[in-house]
Amino acid sequence: MGEEVLRLEGVRKSYNIGQPSETEVLHGIDLRLERGQFLALTGPSGSGKSTLLNIIGLLDRPTSGRLFIKGQDTGMLGDAAITRLRGHTIGFVFQDHHLISAFTAQENVMMPMLVDRGFPGADIAARAGDLMERVGLARVAGNLAANMSGGQQQRVAIARALAMNPDLVLADEPTGNLDTKSANSVFELMRQVNRDSGTSFLMVTHNLDLARRCDRIVDVVDGRIAGE
Amino acid sequence: MNRWLPFEWIAAVRFLREGRAQTLFIISGIAIGVGVIVFMSALLTGLQANFLKRVLTSQAQIQLLPPDQVARPLRNGPGEFESATIQRPSQRTISIDQWPKIRDRMLAIPEITAVSPTMSGSALAVRGDASRAISISGIEPASYFRIVRVPDYIVAGEARLTSDDIIVGTELAKDLGASLGDKLRVQAASGTAVVLKITGVIDLGNKAANERSSYVALRTAQSLLGTIGGVTTIDLTVRDIYAAETVARRIQASNAVQADSWIRTNAQFFTAINAQQTSNNLIRVFVALSVAFGIAAVLVVSVIQRSKDIGILRAMGGSRGQVLRIFLIQGGLLGFVGALLGSAVGVGGLVYWHSTVKQADGSEMFPLVFERSLFVITAVLATITGLLAAMFPALRAARLDPVEAIRG
Numbered sequence: 025m026g027e028e029v030l031r032l033e034g035v036r037k038s039y040n041i042g043q044p045s046e047t048e049v050l051h052g053i054d055l056r057l058e059r060g061q062f063l064a065l066t067g068p069s070g071s072g073k074s075t076l077l078n079i080i081g082l083l084d085r086p087t088s089g090r091l092f093i094k095g096q097d098t099g100m101l102g103d104a105a106i107t108r109l110r111g112h113t114i115g116f117v118f119q120d121h122h123l124i125s126a127f128t129a130q131e132n133v134m135m136p137m138l139v140d141r142g143f144p145g146a147d148i149a150a151r152a153g154d155l156m157e158r159v160g161l162a163r164v165a166g167n168l169a170a171n172m173s174g175g176q177q178q179r180v181a182i183a184r185a186l187a188m189n190p191d192l193v194l195a196d197e198p199t200g201n202l203d204t205k206s207a208n209s210v211f212e213l214m215r216q217v218n219r220d221s222g223t224s225f226l227m228v229t230h231n232l233d234l235a236r237r238c239d240r241i242v243d244v245v246d247g248r249i250a251g252e
Numbered sequence: 253m254n255r256w257l258p259f260e261w262i263a264a265v266r267f268l269r270e271g272r273a274q275t276l277f278i279i280s281g282i283a284i285g286v287g288v289i290v291f292m293s294a295l296l297t298g299l300q301a302n303f304l305k306r307v308l309t310s311q312a313q314i315q316l317l318p319p320d321q322v323a324r325p326l327r328n329g330p331g332e333f334e335s336a337t338i339q340r341p342s343q344r345t346i347s348i349d350q351w352p353k354i355r356d357r358m359l360a361i362p363e364i365t366a367v368s369p370t371m372s373g374s375a376l377a378v379r380g381d382a383s384r385a386i387s388i389s390g391i392e393p394a395s396y397f398r399i400v401r402v403p404d405y406i407v408a409g410e411a412r413l414t415s416d417d418i419i420v421g422t423e424l425a426k427d428l429g430a431s432l433g434d435k436l437r438v439q440a441a442s443g444t445a446v447v448l449k450i451t452g453v454i455d456l457g458n459k460a461a462n463e464r465s466s467y468v469a470l471r472t473a474q475s476l477l478g479t480i481g482g483v484t485t486i487d488l489t490v491r492d493i494y495a496a497e498t499v500a501r502r503i504q505a506s507n508a509v510q511a512d513s514w515i516r517t518n519a520q521f522f523t524a525i526n527a528q529q530t531s532n533n534l535i536r537v538f539v540a541l542s543v544a545f546g547i548a549a550v551l552v553v554s555v556i557q558r559s560k561d562i563g564i565l566r567a568m569g570g571s572r573g574q575v576l577r578i579f580l581i582q583g584g585l586l587g588f589v590g591a592l593l594g595s596a597v598g599v600g601g602l603v604y605w606h607s608t609v610k611q612a613d614g615s616e617m618f619p620l621v622f623e624r625s626l627f628v629i630t631a632v633l634a635t636i637t638g639l640l641a642a643m644f645p646a647l648r649a650a651r652l653d654p655v656e657a658i659r660g
Contacts, residue, residue: 083567083654104571111569122658124561126266131253136568144253144262188569 026058028095029191029224030080035089037075037247049075050247052089059191060222062215064235067244073228074196076244080226081194082110094191111140115185115223117195117214121177123169129180130156130165136187155183159213175206182213186223193217195227199234207231260574263565264581271554278550279590285543286594286634289536291601293626296532298602298618300525304493305619307518309401310456312368312487313496315517316358316509318348345373347482354507355486363490363499368395369483371473377420377466378437379428386424387464388438390473399487402454402467408432409452413469418448421462422455438468440476448472540633544641547586551579551645555652562649563657576650583642584635591634595627 037050049072057063067073078084079091082098091098093113098106115136123132133152138144156165159179169177178198185193195214199207211234218225227238235241243250253262268275323340325333348354351369358367371390376383393413397403403411407422409432418436420428430436432450439445448468456462474480486509490496496513504511515522555562562575599622609617 078655081567083658107566107569107571110567116564116567118658122560122564124564126263126270126561134253135565138259138262139565139568139570139574142259143257144255144259146255149253184568 026060028056029059029061029093030055030057030226031090031092031095032056032080033090033092035076035079035086035091037072037079037084038087041087048087048247050079050086053244053247053249055242055249057192057224057226059224060218061240062218062225062238063227063240063242064238065226065228065242065244066230066232066235067250071244072247073244077194077196077226077228080192081114081116082106111136112188113191115188115190115193117178117181117185117193117198119197119200121169121174121181123177123180123184125168125170128166128168129161129172129176132169132180133183133187135184140188152183152187155186156180158186158217159183173206174202175209178202178206178210179213182210182217186217186221189221190223192224192226195225197228197230199229199231207234211237260577260581263578264585267554267558267561267578268582268585271557274550274554275586278546278586279593281546282543282586282590282634282638283593283597285539285546286591286630287597287601288539290595290598290626290630291605292532292535293630294598294602294620294622295605295618296528297623297626298606298621300528301621302618303521306457307521308493308514309404310461311514311517312399312485313490313493313514314364314488314500314503315512316348316354316486316488316503316507317512318346318484319508319510321346345477345479345484347479347484348486348509351483351486354509357507358486358488358503361499361503363492363495364488365491366395366398366487366489368392368399368487369470370396370485370487371470371477371479371482372484373473373477374441375476376439377424377428378439379430379434382428384424384427385464386420386438386466388473388476389465389467390470390477391467392470396487399489402452405454405456406452407455409450412451413467415469415472416447416449417451417469419452419454419467420450421465422453423459423462424464424466425450425453427463438466438476440478442478444476444478446472446476540637543587543590543634544637547583547638547641548644550586551583551642552648554582555579555645555649558649559652559657562652563654563659566652566654567658572650575652576646579646579649580639580642583638583640583646585638587634587636587638587641588631590638591631594634595630 032053032055035050035053036048038046038048040046053076065073079086093109101109124135130152133155134144134148137148137151153165156162159182161176161179164172164176169180199210202210214225217223229235240252242252323338325338327333355367355369358364368391373388375386375388377386393411397411411419413419425431430450432453434450435447436450437445437447456465474482490499497515500511500513565575606616606620611617
């Protein structure tokens with residue numbers, strides 16, 4: 025067995041707890057992800073994929089069950105420690121890139137390092153420059169995100185997700201808003217990073233063609249893992 | 253990106269720069285508010301300075317007078333009075349007892365800058381068929397002009413006073429049909445009279461004062477009013493005009509004189525200043541409140557507009573504290589920049605108004621007084637107002653749930 029990056033044990037999530045409208049959307053999820061694995065999370069809309077991704081990304085907490093990131097039980101951590109752990113170990117790529125429009129593409133890539141360190145430095149700019157080159161956008165690094173194509177924006181988002189050299193990248197339908205050619209290109213970029221640096225990827229997707237090109241496919245239906 | 257600027261400052265400035273129109277409108281609003289405060293404060297300071305200058309250059313800051321003459325009840329024996337009612341005696345013109353000694357003592361007090369003995373009283377000025385009741389001030393020009401700047405009020409002739417000269421107010425000269433070089437017969441109540449030549453005509457800026465005021469040499473007044481060698485007042489100026497009352501109380505406690513400071517004799521002036529200050533402060537508070545609400549409204553909207561950015565920053569490891577600081581800095585910056593522009597607007601407005609609004613004689617309505625402290629205090633207060641106004645939206649931003657924020 026490889027090095028464990030992520031482990032979920034009996035994770036449940038309910039909303040409106042204690043009220044008549046209480047709803048459980050995740051019913052005891054068990055999942056394990058090893059370093060270097062590229063996992064596709066598939067399932068119909070409303071099956072709980074995004075909720076699961078938010079919990080794995082430490083943006084939300086499970087109602088019960090345990091979540092381990094690199095062997096650390098996150099249920100024991102306070103808000104500040106969770107924020108720190110999230111910043112250092114997890115990168116995010118969203119369907120709607122979510123680049124900050126007030127900054128250039130390269131500055132967006134610098135952002136996680138800037139948030140972590142507090143001050144911009146030459147090394148931060150250099151690393152962002154390297155990442156922009158890696159995603160093939162060095163030429164347009166100084167452009168504002170708004171002036172870039174959807175594919176380019178998503179590549180910048182991938183570069184940003186890699187800025188802190190995370191152990192795990194969570195991608196929520198990263199190709200959902202792209203045409204087939206751009207979607208392929210963005211997926212290949214992620215796959216390349218996964219292979220080159222050993223970063224684990226967990227990608228939510230409706231695109232079965234892309235899912236089949238991943239190491240593993242986990243199907244979530246009605247808040248349960250229906251199969252792998 | 254500036255290498256020395258913290259991340260929160262960079263983000264705050266970028267967010268403000270991106271929402272250009274919004275930022276411009278709110279800074280304009282703050283600038284107008286601050287401009288009103290600067291304009292009003294500087295105007296009030298100028299008017300007060302002008303009023304103070306007029307008051308303090310036309311009268312002594314402390315006047316020493318002989319003590320009030322009081323009647324004592326006649327007693328027949330212990331506890332037995334001759335009369336049940338005691339009438340206040342009429343106040344005769346009397347000299348200050350041993351005034352040269354008191355004058356010398358005053359000259360030795362470090363807070364006092366000028367001392368001048370004066371002989372004052374009433375007389376009748378006669379020229380042909382016309383006669384007017386006047387107030388005579390017998391002065392020693394060299395020392396008196398350091399206290400009351402009579403030469404500054406001269407509109408005709410000069411401030412020269414030999415024993416045969418008199419300086420009169422403009423209205424008095426007009427009423428008597430007299431002009432420079434004409435002679436006046438000045439007669440005291442005792443019947444003593446002298447003939448004096450008008451060497452100067454003064455305008456004290458007050459019609460009633462111009463109708464009655466006249467200056468003669470001290471010796472002329474002493475012989476006219478029948479108090480040879482005596483003086484009725486000793487006029488003083490002090491280093492710190494606002495300490496005049498304290499100095500006056502000290503003098504009165506250690507000398508056989510009554511000491512009146514300009515603060516006591518102009519109590520109504522101080523009441524007027526206080527009323528002005530109160531209304532000015534009220535206006536400042538309401539302007540500051542409207543500025544604060546403006547900043548808060550803009551930042552609340554900004555938090556809503558930027559909720560996705562806030563969510564992303566939080567997802568990338570940004571702390572609640574960092575998000576809080578980004579919005580607080582925006583509030584502080586808006587207040588500070590608005591204060592700088594507002595100060596320029598206020599100064600510009602006042603300079604323009606000063607150049608267009610004049611007194612009837614064409615002289616300036618008030619002096620332009622711009623104290624550095626006004627601008628420093630305004631900038632500091634506007635920045636603090638901005639920070640306080642940003643507190644609510646900043647807290648709201650910091651408390652945003654990243655999942656909800658990203659979802660928008």
